[in-house]
Amino acid sequence: MTKITEELNQPLxxxxxxxxxxxxxxADTNNPLWTASVLDKQPNLVKQVHQEYFKVGARLAITDTYQANVPAFVANGYSERQAHALIKRAxxxxxxxxxEYQQATGVYNYIAGAVGPYGAYLADGSEYTGDYQRSEAEFKEFHRPRLMDILSVGVDVIAIETQPRLDEVIAVLKLAKELAPTTPCYVSFSLKNHATLADGTPLAVAAATVDQYDNVFAIGANCIPLERVAPAVTVIRRATDKPIIAYPNSSAVYDPQTKTWAYPHGHRSLASYLPQWLSAGVTIVGGCCTTTPADIALLHEKLTERSEREGTAND
Incomplete structure (x- = not known):
């Protein structure tokens, strides 16, 4: 494993x-390539987003490769050579x-190479349903080019994220082990409810299964409603002793037709849920769709206050 695992004695x-x-x-992301489209015309904005998150306290940045894959770029008019170049650019x-942040502050932060599911390539919301079927070989064939590009530039960890299907996760983990046996991975599932993956697999079974892979250093869920985090973490904690990762959305609801998010319950604060997440066992925490640097700044503030209280209590 890498240095990141040495820091997990406190929330990251x-x-x-x-x-x-x-x-x-x-930026306009309302297209089949979503945020990956910005890598071509406005790459400076992608870098700016990373910079803004570092400035408010984020220690782990996820690359803009969730929906960046060779077939998607080719389907949208790019050559394979251009597709590979854009993935590496991300x-x-x-x-x-x-x-640049390290040079300015002396703080070393981490980069996670994002590997979104095959369902993200379909650009129809399938990452929230798992409603697709592929063989292990087909999953590997799909993910291999992007993962090779990510690894060729270099990341601290591989983020196998928003995954609705256990069989796809297993295929990606085997591929990661083949291509980068010493690079740690985290697995973050897309859930139907607090106890079930989007494809219907029990979360407890999924967590226990990926726990057996020695290249997995953390297990969790992302892009789920705020109120679902704590009960999901409780299920995961029963299945593994590994660190648990959670980065929910703002309890928004995604419309795959318009590619927009609605807020049936209004905007909610991630920071207000943080105490119950930490009590449930979350070690690595952040935000997913609909969250902003302002949300991460508040989480950082709460984590700093918690650390200071614990430090005072130990004096």
Whole structure:
């Protein structure tokens, strides 16, 4: 494993959404490539988003490669060569932002290479349903080019995220072990409810299964409603002793037709839920779709206050 695992004796803060932050900067992500489309025309904005998250306290940045894959780029008019270049650019932008932050502050932050599910490539919301079927070989064939590009530039960890299907996760873990046996991975599932993956697999079974892979250093869930985090973490904790990762959305609801989010319960604060998440066992925490640097800043503030209280109590 890498240095990141040595820091998990206390909560580690991830960044928030790439999409929402890009949109706040004026980028148009309402297209089949989603945030990956910005890598071509406005790459400086992607770097700026990473920089903003580092400035508010994020220690782990997720690359803009969730929906960046070769078939998707080719389907949208790019050549395979251009597709590979854009995937590599996404990783380099995150690394550049990290390195510049380290030069300015002396703090070394981490880069997670995002591997979104096959369902994200379909661009129809399938990452929230798992309503697709592929063989292990087909999953590996789909994910291999992107993962090779990510690894060629270099990341601290591999983020196998928003995963609705256990069989796809197993295929990606085997591929990661083949391509980068010493690079740690985290697995973050997409859930139907607090106890079930989007495809119907019991969360307890999924967590116990990926727990057996020695290249997995953390297990959790992302892009789920705020109120679902604590009960889901409780289920995961029963199945593994590994660190648990959670980065929910703002309890928003996604419309795959318009590619927009609605807020049936209004905007909710991630920071207000943080105490119950930490009590349930979350070690790595941040935000997903609809969250912003402002959300991560509040989480950082709460984590800092908690650390200071614990430090005072131990004096």
């Amino acid at each position: 803060l991830i960044d928030g959404a790439m999409s929402t932050a890009l949109e706040q900067l004026g 990783v380099q932008l995150a690394r550049d932002a990290r390195d």
